[in-house]
Every structure is written in C-alpha cells, then in structure tokens.
Amino acid sequence: MTDLELQKIAVEVRKSILTGVHAAKSGHPGGSLSAADLFTYLYFEEMNIDPKEPKKADRDRFVLSKGHTAPGLYGALAERGFFPKSEMETLRHIGSDLQGHPAIQHTPGLDMSSGSLGQGISAAVGMALSAKLSNDKYRVYTLLGDGEIQEGQVWEAAMLAGFRKLDNLCVIVDNNGLQIDGSVDEVCSPYPIDKKFEAFNFHVINVEDGNDFSQLRAAFKEAKEVKGQPTAIVMKTVKGKGVSFMENQVGWHGKAPNDEQFEIAMEELKKAGEALCQK
DSSP: OOHHHHHHHHHHHHHHHHHHHHHHTOSOHHHHHHTHHHHHHIIIIISOOOTTSTTOTTOOEEEESSGGGHHHHHHHHHHHTSSOGGGGGGTTOTTOSSOSSOOTTTSTTOSOOOOSTTHHHHHHHHHHHHHHHHTOOOOEEEEEETTGGGSHHHHHHHHHHHHTTOTTEEEEEEEOSEETTEEHHHHHOOOSHHHHHHHTTOEEEEESOTTOHHHHHHHHHHHHHOOSSOEEEEEEOOTTTTOTTTTTOGGGSSOOOOHHHHHHHHHHHHHHHHHHHTO
16 A cells, blocks of 8 residues: 555544544543554554454464553554444443453454553564464564553563564564653653663664654565564654644543544544545
8 A cells, every 4th residue: 555545544543543532431542543553554554464354374463562552453453344433432331342452352353362561562472483383474563662661571572582583573662752650761761672672682673753654664674574583663653643632742641532622633633634635
C-alpha cells in the first residue's frame, strides 16, 4: 500500500479508538493513538495474516505487550476485517468480545492475552523460539511501552532472545515519553533505550518519527534483512497523536473523553481524513 493509503486507514483506526473509549467511559486513548500508525502498518503492510483464517499455522504473530492500548489494536483488527467496526462501541462492556486488555479467548485475530506489563515480550520470545525449534518461517512482533521497559522481566526476555539469536523476533518500543504518572525520564528513566537493547545482542533501529509511514517502512525492511540477531525498533511517537488537545498530555494516558471532547476529537479526525482524500 502507499503511504497515503496507510494514512487514511490510520485516521479510521484513530476514530475507532475514540469511539471505543468514549462508549466505555474508560480506557487508554493516549498510547493507543501514539501507536495507531504502527498498528496500521503491521496489519495492512507488514504481517502475513488473513482475517478469513485468523489461526492459520504459518501466520505471523503479534503480542501487544503494553496491553492497555488494546483500543488501538482492536481498531486495526476491525479495519482489517477480523470483526465488524460496530463492535468498537462495546469496548469494556460486560459480555463484549473486546475486553479492556487483549483476551485471546474472546477476540478474533489475537495471538496472546496480555496486560500485565513486562509479560508480553516473554510470550513473544517463546513464540519466536518455538518457530526456530520447529523450523517454521513465521515472524513474531511485539509492542512495548517505554514505561513498560522499566519492568525487569522485559530484560530477562531480551537476554534469552539475544542469546538464542532469534532473528525472527522484532521488538518495537513505543517511545512517546509519557507514562501514567509522568514523563518516563522523571519516573524511572529507561534511556538510552537503544544501547540497552544492543547490550543484549539486539540489532537496533532508531526511528525518529514513528508516526511517519515512510520511516516505519524503512525500519521494517531493515529488520527483515537482519540475520543472527533479534531486532529492536525504538520509535519516537507523540502520545495522543491526531487529537490536538490530547497530544503530549500525560492526563490522557487513561481517561475517556466526555461527550463534548469526543465530538471535537472526531471532527478533527474527520477533517484530517478529508484533507488526505484531497491529496
């Protein structure tokens, strides 16, 4: 797909994020919006998947290690055709297939339940190691938050991945700079993120703008060419990307918009979509 086509899809993913969180009156819009472009690229360009056969054996796997940003993942899955977009309005409701954190037994297209921070990457490493032991060709992707990598379990998993030379594993860090209680460098600085992953024998790719599809495309192309090492893509993003009053505001980490805020945000995204259609 072209970058413009992907941009249009990402706008729809962002609309779904806001629709779900607003309907639930709870959830995590900030980090979902910062990763919306990444979700779009993975599910529409990068990964070998088929919505008609979500459990096919040779599919690529994705684990959302920062599971609280499930609205972004659900938005991409819905846009890709794994389930109707109308289901986004049931987010976090009793009986809904769209739980507040990914639950594999409920939602089509999921490869792992997640939400307890630090554990998702461990599952992804296990999947990648399994593929190596079985001589399977699928790739495994996992998305972590920059606050999440303060968890020690992340680095235990990284140590194993580097030691086992899992070149079928791609770890992505959403470096939007903010976590629930402040900026990551003030809460417990994870910097330099790239040097830490390099120390665990990862090939590291720094992406200066993780909300830019051309930069994402170049990073994932490079990752596929790496042999003998797992890859870490550290992408700088904007928390709340796409909604002006949410951008770079820590308060939108885990807060739903009220009716007025929802209308303003959706109007902004509508105009952004219209502007893209004129290009």
